[in-house]
Amino acid sequence: MTISQLAAAAQVSVPTVSKVLNGRPDVASGTRARVEAAIQRHGYQRRRAATPRGPRLIDLVFNELGNPWALEVIRGVEGAAREQGVEVVLSECSGARTPRQEWLDSVLERRPTGVIMVFSDLDLDQRTQLEARSIPFVVVDPVGEEQSDVPSVGSANFSGGQQATRHLLDLGHRRVAVIGGPPETLASRARVGGYRDALARYGVPVDEALVRHGNFFVEDGHDEALSLLTGPNPPTAIFAGNDLQALGVYRAARELGLHVPDDLSVVGYDDLPVARWVGPELTTVHQPLTRMAAAATGLLLTLAAGEEPPALRMDLAVDLVVRGSTAPPRPRAG
Numbered sequence: 001m002t003i004s005q006l007a008a009a010a011q012v013s014v015p016t017v018s019k020v021l022n023g024r025p026d027v028a029s030g031t032r033a034r035v036e037a038a039i040q041r042h043g044y045q046r047r048r049a050a051t052p053r054g055p056r057l058i059d060l061v062f063n064e065l066g067n068p069w070a071l072e073v074i075r076g077v078e079g080a081a082r083e084q085g086v087e088v089v090l091s092e093c094s095g096a097r098t099p100r101q102e103w104l105d106s107v108l109e110r111r112p113t114g115v116i117m118v119f120s121d122l123d124l125d126q127r128t129q130l131e132a133r134s135i136p137f138v139v140v141d142p143v144g145e146e147q148s149d150v151p152s153v154g155s156a157n158f159s160g161g162q163q164a165t166r167h168l169l170d171l172g173h174r175r176v177a178v179i180g181g182p183p184e185t186l187a188s189r190a191r192v193g194g195y196r197d198a199l200a201r202y203g204v205p206v207d208e209a210l211v212r213h214g215n216f217f218v219e220d221g222h223d224e225a226l227s228l229l230t231g232p233n234p235p236t237a238i239f240a241g242n243d244l245q246a247l248g249v250y251r252a253a254r255e256l257g258l259h260v261p262d263d264l265s266v267v268g269y270d271d272l273p274v275a276r277w278v279g280p281e282l283t284t285v286h287q288p289l290t291r292m293a294a295a296a297t298g299l300l301l302t303l304a305a306g307e308e309p310p311a312l313r314m315d316l317a318v319d320l321v322v323r324g325s326t327a328p329p330r331p332r333a334g
Contacts, residue, residue, distance in 0.1 A: 010038035076293025136303035161194020177210035177235035221248025237265035261327035280324030
């Protein structure tokens, strides 16, 4: 379909369609909605220019910045992009899982080489708007259910949950708690799923009182650990959904006069630099965040070049790094 045909379908002028396609703000909202509806209805997709205008840009979008996890991803994207002469524009969704339309309008106006979404997703309408402009996108660590037609890079979260829990079980722990992330996120569900699977394989019943969920930040790790450790039958080990939550567990144990790992074993997830700065150093599941980000950048640039990637979905392997925060449980008094 040509722009002229699209304009006729939407009953607007060709310049108006061009303005909408280029993210120009000087179009009435009702007219814009009519054009976008025609784009979606007819599956219009603009041909990508052989020679892109201006500098080559990647839009890197986070649901939230300000933590070491994001820094590792930024490092991976920036390094891979720099090798290809591509610049990076950084955006934040202010904690939301889906970016605002204002962000999308600015992207359409910039016409970047592509977009990388980190722990955030696009809704169907936003995907359609990018696809209509031939702006490819890749998701790092998808939030919702996996979709076969959405390019994405993640890690083996289920395996990571298994490895963390099996390590604690092998040490002799049987009261093992887990503090996952938000239950609506794919990574959290997979890690807790790995925890449940490991318990089942060892013949240890799951005590639902030991299964908690937080928000992947220190505060929730602290609060959930306090609740677990002051209960009538506290755990001897806690598998935290990420390293930040594990720091919260450390803080809760310290406030209660417990020593890690003598009184409580702790396992984290991610293997951020902070895992080696705390005392004792944190046993954690190494998630290759920088390599995941670099792989997502490579996948995006392959799509932007109009080439067919070997696969649209990649899951990188994880492995457990054993340090000083885990030990066999102390024998119970009496």
